[in-house]
Amino acid sequence: MIRTTRHPKTTDISLRNLRYMSERKMYLIWFGTTLCRTSSFVFNMYFMWVIVVNYNSVLLSTLVPTLSLLGYVIITLPEGVILDRYNSSYVGFIATIILLFTYSLLLLSDSLSTIYVVDIFSSILTAILFDAFIKSSREIVNETEDTKVSALNQIGSSLSNVLGIIGAGIILASARNYLIYILLALSLVGLISGRPFRIDKTEEKHVVKGEVEKALKMLLPVLILALLLNGLFVSLMIFGPTIIHIVLHKGSDSFTLFELGIPLGTLMGGIIAAEIERKLENASIIFLGVLSMGILLLTISVSRSLYIDVPSMFLIGIFTSFIEVPAFTIILKIIPGEIIGRVDAVVFLVFTASAPFMATVFTVLSPYIPVTTLLMYSGVIACLITVPSYYIMKNFISLKPMEFP
Helix, strand or coil, X not given: CCCCCCCCXXXXXXXXXXXXXXXXXXXXXXXXXXXXXXXXXXXHHHXXXXXXXXXXXXXXXXXXXXXXXXXXXXXXXXXHHHHHXXXXXXXXXXXXXXXXXXXXXXXXXXXXXXXXXXXXXHHHHHHHHHXXXXXXXXXXXXXXXXXXXXXXXXXXXXXXXXXXXXXXXXXXXXXXXXXXXXXXXXXXXXXXXXXXXXXXXXXXXXXXXXXXXXXXXXXXXXXXXXXXXXXXXXHHHHCHHHHHHHHCCCCHHHHHHHHHHHHHHHHHHHHHHHHHHHHHCCHHHHHHHHHHHHHHHHHHHHCCCHHHHHHHHHHXXXXXXXXXXXXXXXXXXXXXXXXXXXXXXXXXHHHHHHHHHHHHHHXXXXXXXXXXXXXXXXXXXXXXXXXXXXXXXXXXXXXXXXCCC
C-alpha cells in the first residue's frame, strides 16, 4: 500500500523559518545582554567588598549599589522614549560599545572617584540593554510568546547576578589583577552576540495621546506596592558586605556565598515559574510569597549563622520570582507593543526609584542604628503590607488588554 505524505506548503516552511530566525535573534540578544549585566554585577560585588575592607566604611561601600540604582533612575524615562522611537537592537548595540569605553577608564585610574563614575555609567548602560532586550523581543516574536520573554528576562537577570557574584568571588580570591580585562572581555562578547538587525513592521498603529498615562494609571496600585517592597528588600543588597565583614567577621568567600543566595533562588524560581506561570497568577500565592519574604527577612536580622542566612536568601529569591514572573507577563499582555517601551521604562523607574532613596536612608541611619535592627524593621513592615498586597494583586490579575482605536 502506498502511504500518502503531506508535503508542507511553501508558506508553512517560510513561517517556520521566520519563527526560527526570530527566536534565534531573541536568544542572541538575551545572551549578549546577560553577559553585559554579568560584568556590571562583577564590578559591583568586587568593589563593594574591596572598599568595605580597605576603608572599613559602611558609607563608602554602600555608595556603590546606591549609585548603581541612581543610574537606573536617571536613564529610565529618556530611554523609554528612545526605545519606542528607534530600532531597539541598535540602541542596545550602541550602549554596549559605550560600556566598553566606560570600563576602559579603570585602566587609567583606580581611585574612588573613578570607581563611582564607572559605577553610575555602567548601571545606566546595562539598564538600557535590559529594556532594549524586552522591546526587541516584543518586536520579533509572536505575542503568544510573552510568557517565554518574561521567563527569559527573569532567568537572564538571575543568571547574570549568579555569574557576577561567582566571578567577583574568584577574582577577589586569586585574580585581582585581571578584573578590568574580564569586564572588557564580557562586554566584548556581549557586543558580538547582540549585533543589531533590521526590524520590519508590517503595521504601524497610531498611538492615541494619553494612552501611556492611561496604562500607568491602570498599573498604579501594583507600582506603589512594588515601590514599597523593593525599598524594604534593598537593605539585603547594600548591607551584604557589612553583615559578613563587620557583623559575622567572615571573609570574601563567605560574602560570595551570602550574596549568591537570592540570585540562585530567583534563577531557580524563574525556571519553575516558566513552567507553572498560569498557576502563579493567583492573589493568594502572591500573598503567601510576600508574607514569607517578610518572615525570612526577620530571620536574617536575628540570625548570626550563614547556615541560616544563605538558605533564607535563597528562599527569598524563589518567592521573588514567583511574584515577578506572573506580574511581568501580565504587563506584557495588557500593554500594547506600541507603548511598551515607555510604559516599561516608567514601571522599571518605579520598581527602582525607592531603592536609591532607601539605600541612602539605611546608609545615614547605619551609624546610629545597628544594621541587624534596620533589617528587622524592614521585615516587620513587609509582613504588615501582606493584606493590602492581596487585594492589589487580585485586581491586577483581572486587568484586560488595552486596545487602540
